[in-house]
Amino acid sequence: MSPRFPVRDQVAIVGVGTTPFSRDAGKSDIALAVEASKNAIRDAGLTKNDIDGVSATMLGVQHVQAALGLEKLTYFLNCFPTFSQQIVNAMNAVFSGVCDTVLCYHTVAVSPNNSRAAAADPFRIRAASGGLSRPPSPWPDSLAFPPSYAAWANRYFHEYDAKREWLGLIAINSRTNAMRNEHAVMRAPLTMEDYFAARMVRGPLFGMLDMDYPVDGADAFVVTTAERAKDLPNKPVLIHSAVLGQTNCTVEEILPDLEHSAHQVVMDALWARSELSLQDIDLFQPYDGFSFICLKWFESVGYCGVGEAGPFLEDNWDKEENRILIGGRVPANTHGGSLSDGGTQGSGHIREAVLQLQGKAGNHQHPGLKSALLGVGGFFPYSGGLILRTE
Amino acid sequence: MPDSNVKEVLERFPNTWIDRDNFAMFEGFLEKRMLINRCQDCQKYFQPPWPSCPNCWSENVEPTEVSGNGVVHTFVILHTGALVGVEGVDYMKGYPLLVVELEEQEGLRVTGPMVNCANEDIRIGMPVRLNWIERQGHPVPAFQPA
Numbered sequence: 392m393s394p395r396f397p398v399r400d401q402v403a404i405v406g407v408g409t410t411p412f413s414r415d416a417g418k419s420d421i422a423l424a425v426e427a428s429k430n431a432i433r434d435a436g437l438t439k440n441d442i443d444g445v446s447a448t449m450l451g452v453q454h455v456q457a458a459l460g461l462e463k464l465t466y467f468l469n470c471f472p473t474f475s476q477q478i479v480n481a482m483n484a485v486f487s488g489v490c491d492t493v494l495c496y497h498t499v500a501v502s503p504n505n506s507r508a509a510a511a512d513p514f515r516i517r518a519a520s521g522g523l524s525r526p527p528s529p530w531p532d533s534l535a536f537p538p539s540y541a542a543w544a545n546r547y548f549h550e551y552d553a554k555r556e557w558l559g560l561i562a563i564n565s566r567t568n569a570m571r572n573e574h575a576v577m578r579a580p581l582t583m584e585d586y587f588a589a590r591m592v593r594g595p596l597f598g599m600l601d602m603d604y605p606v607d608g609a610d611a612f613v614v615t616t617a618e619r620a621k622d623l624p625n626k627p628v629l630i631h632s633a634v635l636g637q638t639n640c641t642v643e644e645i646l647p648d649l650e651h652s653a654h655q656v657v658m659d660a661l662w663a664r665s666e667l668s669l670q671d672i673d674l675f676q677p678y679d680g681f682s683f684i685c686l687k688w689f690e691s692v693g694y695c696g697v698g699e700a701g702p703f704l705e706d707n708w709d710k711e712e713n714r715i716l717i718g719g720r721v722p723a724n725t726h727g728g729s730l731s732d733g734g735t736q737g738s739g740h741i742r743e744a745v746l747q748l749q750g751k752a753g754n755h756q757h758p759g760l761k762s763a764l765l766g767v768g769g770f771f772p773y774s775g776g777l778i779l780r781t782e
Numbered sequence: 783m784p785d786s787n788v789k790e791v792l793e794r795f796p797n798t799w800i801d802r803d804n805f806a807m808f809e810g811f812l813e814k815r816m817l818i819n820r821c822q823d824c825q826k827y828f829q830p831p832w833p834s835c836p837n838c839w840s841e842n843v844e845p846t847e848v849s850g851n852g853v854v855h856t857f858v859i860l861h862t863g864a865l866v867g868v869e870g871v872d873y874m875k876g877y878p879l880l881v882v883e884l885e886e887q888e889g890l891r892v893t894g895p896m897v898n899c900a901n902e903d904i905r906i907g908m909p910v911r912l913n914w915i916e917r918q919g920h921p922v923p924a925f926q927p928a
Binding site: 417418419421422425429439457458459460513514517518522523524525526527528529530531532533534538541542543545546549590591592593594595639641642644645647 | 788789792797798799800801802803804805807808811829830831832833834835836837839855856857858859860861862863876879881889890891892893894895901906907917922923
């Protein structure tokens with residue numbers, strides 16, 4: 392039997408660009424990638440606004456995206472050379488429809504090990520020195536990574552007159568769900584008093600219970616065709632819609648505002664590729680690496696307007712069950728989320744959605760679920776979204 | 783960039799990612815000048831210091847001194863972080879880190895610690911100005927109430 396290959400002759404290379412080659416270009420690796428990329432995009436008769444995917448070797452996509460000013464990507468991937476995986480990945484992304492037009496690049500540079508001249512170049516020596524990698528921003532007190540979430544939460548609280556109780560509800564929802572889940576590591580009951588008593592870590596808003604709980608562990612998944620899935624023992628969980636989202640802000644302090652983050656890139660593209668709408672969703676799995684990310688996901692997917700997530704949680708809080716049930720029906724983070732199941736950067740949210748849709752969630756199985764919406768990631772620079780469903 | 787300057791800047795900022803694109807920024811720090819890349823064609827400032835303009839793709843880009851005047855866009859009081867043990871950083875008391883929107887351009891933001899102001903008195907929207915501090919053997923941009 393010949394293998395399936397529905398992509399045959401369906402995806403094309405339409406532009407190519409390069410730079411002059413030399414022993415010392417006197418430019419950074421980013422400058423070279425930018426030069427070749429501009430040449431390729433212009434050669435294709437396109438502009439930066441036409442690019443919605445990037446597939447590259449190990450020079451960070453987020454840096455090159457920002458340097459080129461590519462505003463929104465719904466697909467991006469760095470992987471090691473040799474250079475052919477990058478073309479296969481681009482082909483797959485275009486064929487699937489995760490994005491339409493992909494920029495692929497590969498940058499090479501003479502290393503200090505390659506020549507005496509290179510070994511005398513202070514910038515090449517610095518780039519090759521142990522333990523250093525290019526940060527999101529070279530600024531000495533950049534917000535990059537964890538501090539940024541507390542800082543942007545502070546801005547949100549300022550703009551929308553928010554209450555810290557709203558973050559407390561996120562933490563309590565995760566804990567209540569975790570209490571039913573034997574896999575979760577944090578299963579003791581959690582009250583609002585406990586939440587407020589937790590040690591402050593990134594003031595004025597983030598205490599110990601606003602941050603995911605670090606664990607040792609792993610999750611793994613097997614993906615195949617829906618056709619093949621029919622012959623396998625588990626109930627198939629179909630990937631109904633899936634995209635990534637990345638903005639051109641490598642670093643958090645320059646994000647214009649929280650309405651122009653990776654969340655919006657993801658959700659605009661995810662809904663556009665879905666036949667389901669929010670009313671059809673049975674399970675919501677919003678990423679909660681920080682409580683505030685989770686709060687914001689309720690707005691980003693469209694359950695409520697900007698600044699309204701807190702009142703929405705209060706209105707949809709089931710007092711008897713002590714957790715969120717949206718419209719009295721849809722639970723959120725049924726495994727306990729990263730806050731209480733354990734910090735997994737999102738794999739736990741997907742594991743749980745699959746188990747729930749298969750009806751294999753054991754003690755914490757929620758009845759009758761056929762679809763799940765997953766917002767997996769923070770605001771910057773990238774995030775992801777999935778809609779999973781069963782027949 | 784003269785070789786002697788490169789050597790000095792790299793020595794004063796050890797264990798720091800310094801390349802041809804961001805070198806001028808660190809060189810400016812040693813002279814207590816805040817330099818931000820500005821496109822000479824479309825006139826936009828941008829951060830971080832990319833080698834070409836992300837807005838119009840011009841390569842006519844100059845590191846340009848800015849005033850350092852601005853307002854607090856947001857802030858965080860850190861009780862944990864990467865500067866454990868560094869002189870002048872007290873995570874027990876709380877290290878006040880600001881995001882400052884500079885007066886030169888809407889959305890042009892930089893970061894730095896607040897000085898000469900109690901943590902409890904920091905407010906979003908308050909005007910601030912640049913005030914360099916010395917940390918780990920070199921000047922670092924900080925801010926104080928204007």
